Amino acid sequence: MKREKLFELIGQEKIYSKLTTFIKRGMVSTGYLFAGPQGSGKISMALNLAAALNCEDQQEYTACGVCDSCKKIKKINHPNLQLIFATVRGKNPKDDDPLTGLSDDEFEEYQDIIGNLKEDPYSSLKMQGAKQILISNIRKIKKDLIYSKIEFGWRIIIINLAEQLGIEAFNSILKILEEPPPQTVFVLTTEKLSIIPSTIKSRCQVIKFNSVPEEEIIEYLNGKDIDASAKNRIARLSNGNIRKVKELMTRDFSEEDDKILNFWRLMMGSKIGDKSTTMIDLTKLVSEYSKLAKTDYNEFVNKLQLILFWLRDAKIIATDGSDEFVVNNYLLKELTKFANYYQKFSYEKIIDLVEETIKYSSKNVYVPALIGRLFFTIREELQKAK
Numbered sequence: 001m002k003r004e005k006l007f008e009l010i011g012q013e014k015i016y017s018k019l020t021t022f023i024k025r026g027m028v029s030t031g032y033l034f035a036g037p038q039g040s041g042k043i044s045m046a047l048n049l050a051a052a053l054n055c056e057d058q059q060e061y062t063a064c065g066v067c068d069s070c071k072k073i074k075k076i077n078h079p080n081l082q083l084i085f086a087t088v089r090g091k092n093p094k095d096d097d098p099l100t101g102l103s104d105d106e107f108e109e110y111q112d113i114i115g116n117l118k119e120d121p122y123s124s125l126k127m128q129g130a131k132q133i134l135i136s137n138i139r140k141i142k143k144d145l146i147y148s149k150i151e152f153g154w155r156i157i158i159i160n161l162a163e164q165l166g167i168e169a170f171n172s173i174l175k176i177l178e179e180p181p182p183q184t185v186f187v188l189t190t191e192k193l194s195i196i197p198s199t200i201k202s203r204c205q206v207i208k209f210n211s212v213p214e215e216e217i218i219e220y221l222n223g224k225d226i227d228a229s230a231k232n233r234i235a236r237l238s239n240g241n242i243r244k245v246k247e248l249m250t251r252d253f254s255e256e257d258d259k260i261l262n263f264w265r266l267m268m269g270s271k272i273g274d275k276s277t278t279m280i281d282l283t284k285l286v287s288e289y290s291k292l293a294k295t296d297y298n299e300f301v302n303k304l305q306l307i308l309f310w311l312r313d314a315k316i317i318a319t320d321g322s323d324e325f326v327v328n329n330y331l332l333k334e335l336t337k338f339a340n341y342y343q344k345f346s347y348e349k350i351i352d353l354v355e356e357t358i359k360y361s362s363k364n365v366y367v368p369a370l371i372g373r374l375f376f377t378i379r380e381e382l383q384k385a386k
């Protein structure tokens with residue numbers, strides 16, 4: 001029987017079997033660099049690797065889940081396992097221990113992050129206000145490598161988002177990797193492979209993670225108690241990011257549907273509730289979106305993507321007369337009405353414009369002007385297409 005993984009891992013089977021094959025053949029590297037987008041499973045993979053390397057029952061080169069070692073790894077409380085991520089600098093910190101000097105609140109936050117990770121290996125390892133992995137972390141590793149001996153298994157040091165290491169810390173790790181200590185594996189993760197120094201890349205085996213494909217997300221959601229109509233939508237909106245999938249699973253979509261519909265009502269100049277919409281409402285909406293771009297850029301892009309999905313869906317209905325490939329099938333009635341009413345609407349032009357807006361909004365372009373152009377053009381085109 002195939003063993004269950006100790007930590008939930010969605011998709012990425014190829015990488016998992018590659019890593020267990022390395023263990024089986026005794027070809028474990030000193031350094032791995034797991035590179036891929038957020039929510040692709042890098043930390044989960046690293047934890048599963050730690051479990052497999054330290055399991056007391058080595059017959060299958062994967063974790064048994066029941067031995068003492070597996071239990072400790074599962075609790076992220078195994079002497080061989082170290083997990084490093086950006087933390088804030090406490091007051092009077094020790095040179096070689098980043099956790100001393102943290103305030104009670106800060107320490108509690110740190111503990112919560114680890115606690116959440118035990119439950120969900122896709123949870124965020126983000127401490128508020130922390131931007132860098134402190135050099136004291138690396139000094140602590142060095143000290144441990146010298147003074148503490150491992151009794152069994154492999155020491156595994158996971159460094160989350162290595163792009164947050166400073167130059168001094170990179171150099172320090174590089175020195176360790178150049179003279180690798182025995183039975184020790186470093187797993188560095190990154191979302192920005194291009195900014196990792198080539199000296200580090202050349203010392204590590206780089207393993208690239210892709211976003212999780214939609215089919216795998218749907219398969220995962222099939223095992224959960226979720227409304228069938230929400231599944232496609234979560235899969236589509238998540239962009240292959242499992243952290244996002246989990247966040248979307250808790251959302252109230254009916255509220256969002258209202259928002260989407262109200263957006264289009266405003267564009268069409270029709271009523272919202274019993275209130276007529278005016279150009280002033282449109283101007284307000286422009287400033288709302290512009291503000292959002294500043295405070296929560298991801299959510300801003302999400303909103304623009306929802307506009308894009310709507311347009312693509314309406315275009316499918318308008319051109320094929322079929323709704324087979326429609327993403328927003330929960331809004332089918334409204335979409336069909338829209339497609340029928342605005343038969344001459346220039347879908348291509350507006351779809352291009354939304355895509356352009358998303359692209360340029362990340363490039364220091366003045367966002368209110370971009371959004372204003374987009375919304376006013378949509379409105380104008382709708383008027384023309386009646």
Ligand SMILES: [Zn+2]
Nearest residue numbers: 055064067070
């Ligand atoms: Zn075990």
